[in-house]
Amino acid sequence: LRSSLEQYEFANRLLAHGISVMPPVYADASLQLVLYCQGARPLSQLWQEGNRMAFHHTELFADELQRTHQQDIVIGDRWGPNELVLPDGKHLFVDFDIEIWGPEAREFEFASLLYFTSYFAQQGEANNIDDVRASYSKILGRAKKFGIYNVPTLHRYLLRYPEYFAEEGKYHWKDRKAGIHFFRELISDA
Secondary structure, three states, rough: OOOOHHHHHHHHHHHHOOOHHHHHEEEEOOHHHOOOOOEEEHHHHHHHHOOHHHHHHHHHHHHHHHHHHHHOOOOOOOOOEEEEEEEOOOEEEEEOOOOOOOOHHHHHHHHHHHHHHHHHHOOOOOOHHHHHHHHHHHHHHHHHHOOOOOHHHHHHHHHHHHHHHOOOOOOOOOHHHHHHHHHHHHHHHO
């Protein structure tokens, strides 16, 4: 876990690299202040509501995450609630308390964003899972072209997330087997 000062410094580092983040205002050893944006909504909420703009914003966040990874920066904790969509359509990464690193950190983080947003998408009654799969297929196609990911490793994480949550934890799909099937089909189409 990053301390509040480390989060402040990391957010400023991201800003210096041109990454869309909520600008930090102040931090000390025990607290951090960030701007409040009236009407901002987490990406996860858009999916849960069945908002059609969730597709567009997920693609924007995935593209931004790829640009971040291209700069050899791994943000950590990317999963839907930490991606904000502002009323003007601007998108920002927030919450930098969890740091991840290692040789597969980029693939792990990218798979995390896709798994968890699919988890929130399948909760939204208005979402058509076939449409979600088609959108994710485009996202993965662009990720492959980007050339920064070890594709077999990325696919392995995309398959392991639903398998893990089908057995453990609270972030499993309503139909646990459907989550596994979704990602197996996605990988086989890639």
